[in-house]
Amino acid sequence: MTSEETREAPVFACCSVGIGRWFWAAWESEAEARALSPALATGYEASADRAELKAAERLGPGLKRLPARWASGYKRRGGIAAHVPGTKRGVVGRVDTRPRARFGRPGGRLKRHEGSPRLAFLYCATEREPPDAIGHVAVTRHRIARHTARKIHVECDPFDEDEWARRAGRAGGSPEEAPKVRTLAVDRATLRAEGRFRCGPAHRGMTFYASEEDGIRDVEAALTAKHAWCDLLGVRFPCSIDSIKAAYRRRARASHPDAGGDPAEFRTVEQAYRAALAYFATAGDGIARKVGGSG
Incomplete structure (x- = not known):
């Protein structure tokens, strides 16, 4: 394998975020991850092995695994890739590598005041x-x-x-x-x-x-239970249009009448797929660029 092929191989990283819960993120290449680009896919799985399988399912075989700090840094900073060792915090080229607040949360370390109680x-x-x-x-x-x-x-x-x-x-x-x-x-x-x-x-x-x-x-469990198409397609929140399409293709192949499947089941899968697309369509074209995990 040439150095060019190695550099362009897709990469992923995963980290534990609790008992039986692993967060993972995958990029098109290590260069994309180092450039602090948004991940092509992210999600949660029950183990590191399942996280690697899910990343491979989304980006194909031959994934290069990065250290866990890439995933934990990406999650902690709300979609900003982990700090690259050997670079200073600040601006690298035109990319701002300083930590940013996670969506809906203030970021950074809390300031402690002399004599004040610990915040909870x-x-x-x-x-x-x-x-x-x-x-x-x-x-x-x-x-x-x-x-x-x-x-x-x-x-x-x-x-x-x-x-x-x-x-x-x-x-x-x-x-x-x-x-x-x-x-x-x-x-x-x-x-x-x-x-x-x-x-x-x-x-x-x-x-x-x-x-x-x-x-x-x-909240993710409530969202999954709220939408019947999640169970019918075999996905859970967080999910995206890409993961919905992949799930539909799997279910459609298994239930298609031409492959010996049940016509009624195939129609149900098609209806669930249309309902899922209608849900995401309310966000406009921009949501197609967002990615998440599927289960």
Whole structure:
């Protein structure tokens, strides 16, 4: 194999994001990954081996595996490839390599104030469907203001680090002494037993989780259950037009009457495929450029 062929081979990386949950991302080549280009495909699987198989299914055999930090960096920075060893944080060529905030979350390390308590958060996860992010999950973090034996009082508005610093300035160095903000009471027993706490309509039906991973997993599962075509095509959220088309081709080949399949089953698969395309069509042509995982 020539050096040119090696350089152009597709690459992927995966990292553990919890027990039985691995995030993976794949690029057309290592050069694309080093250029901080968006991944051609991403997703979640139950193991590293399944993640590699899924990446190979999307990009073909002969994948080159990159270190896990490429996947963890890409996930942490919300679609920006991992920092390339040996480069400085800042601008490489025309590409800005500085960490950016993840969609729906402030980024960067929290500033600690002298004498202030350690910050703690609950996470609110919701399906967000602007034209360029249909079916994706937005996560915001909300500061825990105080605890009682039965309740966790969490701020209504998402945490804003700059506002927190301004509050500290107004309060003479301690944000806790700044003017009080609106809070919601989260039932501790419900959060512990169910893994989430859903507020009433008066609070926009916000749902809080102990971790962002719990929120993403719950909302993705709800999206999958909400759309019947997911089960019929054998996909789950997050998914994309590309993964929907691939799933349709697999199911259509197996159920097509010319291949000895059931005509009624084939019609059901076609109807599910049309329903899936109609769902993604609401996002316009831009969604065709977004990729995700399929199950």
